[in-house]
Amino acid sequence: MDIKAKVIDLIVEELGVEIGEVTLEASFIEDLGADSLDTVELIMKFEEEFDIDIADEDAEGLVTVGKAIEYLEKQLS
Amino acid sequence: MKRLEDKVAIITGAARGIGFSIAEMLSEHGAISIIIDLNQEAIDIAVQKIDDMGNKAIGFAADVTNSEEIASIFKEIHKKFGKIDILINNAGITKDGLLMKMKESDWNAVMDVNLKGTFLCTQKVCRYMIKNRSGVILNIASVVGIMGNAGQANYAASKGGVIALTKSSAKEFASRNIRVNAIAPGFIKTEMTDKLPQEVIDNYSAAIPLSRMGTVKDVANLCIFLASEEASYITGQTIQVDGGLIM
Ligand SMILES: NC(=O)c1ccc[n+]([C@@H]2O[C@H](COP(=O)([O-])OP(=O)(O)OC[C@H]3O[C@@H](n4cnc5c(N)ncnc54)[C@H](O)[C@@H]3O)[C@@H](O)[C@H]2O)c1
Numbered sequence: 001m002d003i004k005a006k007v008i009d010l011i012v013e014e015l016g017v018e019i020g021e022v023t024l025e026a027s028f029i030e031d032l033g034a035d036s037l038d039t040v041e042l043i044m045k046f047e048e049e050f051d052i053d054i055a056d057e058d059a060e061g062l063v064t065v066g067k068a069i070e071y072l073e074k075q076l077s
Numbered sequence: 078m079k080r081l082e083d084k085v086a087i088i089t090g091a092a093r094g095i096g097f098s099i100a101e102m103l104s105e106h107g108a109i110s111i112i113i114d115l116n117q118e119a120i121d122i123a124v125q126k127i128d129d130m131g132n133k134a135i136g137f138a139a140d141v142t143n144s145e146e147i148a149s150i151f152k153e154i155h156k157k158f159g160k161i162d163i164l165i166n167n168a169g170i171t172k173d174g175l176l177m178k179m180k181e182s183d184w185n186a187v188m189d190v191n192l193k194g195t196f197l198c199t200q201k202v203c204r205y206m207i208k209n210r211s212g213v214i215l216n217i218a219s220v221v222g223i224m225g226n227a228g229q230a231n232y233a234a235s236k237g238g239v240i241a242l243t244k245s246s247a248k249e250f251a252s253r254n255i256r257v258n259a260i261a262p263g264f265i266k267t268e269m270t271d272k273l274p275q276e277v278i279d280n281y282s283a284a285i286p287l288s289r290m291g292t293v294k295d296v297a298n299l300c301i302f303l304a305s306e307e308a309s310y311i312t313g314q315t316i317q318v319d320g321g322l323i324m
Pocket residue numbers: 089090091092093094095096113114115116139140141142167168169170190194217218219220261262263264265266267268269270
């Protein structure tokens with residue numbers, strides 16, 4: 001499974017942004033217009049799609065697209 | 078079509094009293110009432126009563142202070158119905174006593190069920206409502222949470238807490254079209270108050286401008302309104318059903 005592509009898809013779907021905006025450096029809140037509830041929803045979506053539990057402490061660190069991909073790739077390897 | 082046709086409504090502490098009346102009336106208006114309470118036998122009887130009227134109800138035994146139990150039941154409900162539209166946090170207890178003599182365990186027990194239970198059920202249900210961009214949460218507080226009451230420091234504090242929790246969650250969830258309101262009943266006639274001597278009831282009633290105790294239906298009627306689309310511009314409020322006891 002291509003985790004990176006899947007994560008980007010989920011972000012596009014959840015936040016209603018253009019795929020071109022979803023760069024690795026993009027911050028969910030600063031660049032992609034997410035509010036704090038959106039970020040919680042996004043984490044829930046990752047949990048659901050990849051069937052894992054993301055601890056709150058870990059979730060706090062996932063502030064950019066790149067950080068989320070890196071984290072999920074590590075968890076799922 | 079009925080006012081709350083096919084709405085999925087969870088009511089805690091609904092095997093009897095005010096909670097049962099709310100469940101009964103919600104189902105009369107077309108909702109599927111999901112009764113949560115402690116005792117399976119009492120739940121079965123309550124579900125049967127609603128069933129006998131030709132309306133829809135199911136029940137689950139759970140303790141609102143047990144977050145794992147609540148989370149797994151809500152998950153099951155969501156799986157079965159595909160949504161949860163309404164949560165009524167009604168489960169509540171009293172352990173009255175003068176503050177000077179109040180046991181710490183009585184303080185904790187009342188806080189746990191009334192305040193923490195309301196928080197936990199709200200937390201476990203909100204993910205489904207947020208996803209759905211729609212939901213109604215009603216918290217049953219008490220006028221005592223506004224005015225205080227000698228001999229009920231724990232209960233009054235828990236209900237005051239419920240009112241503040243209502244306002245905070247209303248603010249957090251408003252952007253997702255989830256409304257959260259509190260209902261503050263005054264002196265309501267239930268099995269609990271039936272045990273009081275007539276003299277006590279008369280004394281209480283004399284202090285109420287509408288000079289009678291409230292009924293469980295007085296509370297349930299407000300729930301129906303607040304749960305319906307007609308209340309779509311009302312959130313974060315505490316509405317009293319108290320015959321004018323405090324103004
Ligand atoms: N009766 C009144 O005059 C009055 C006035 C103001 C507010 N209230 C509030 O209305 C609500 C209902 O009161 P009522 O008079 O119908 O009380 P009640 O005691 O008749 O019913 C409460 C129900 O909650 C259930 N319950 C208790 N602890 C629970 C737990 N941990 N988990 C799940 N269920 C639990 C009980 O088993 C019971 O069936 C309460 O929150 C109460 O504080 C009542």
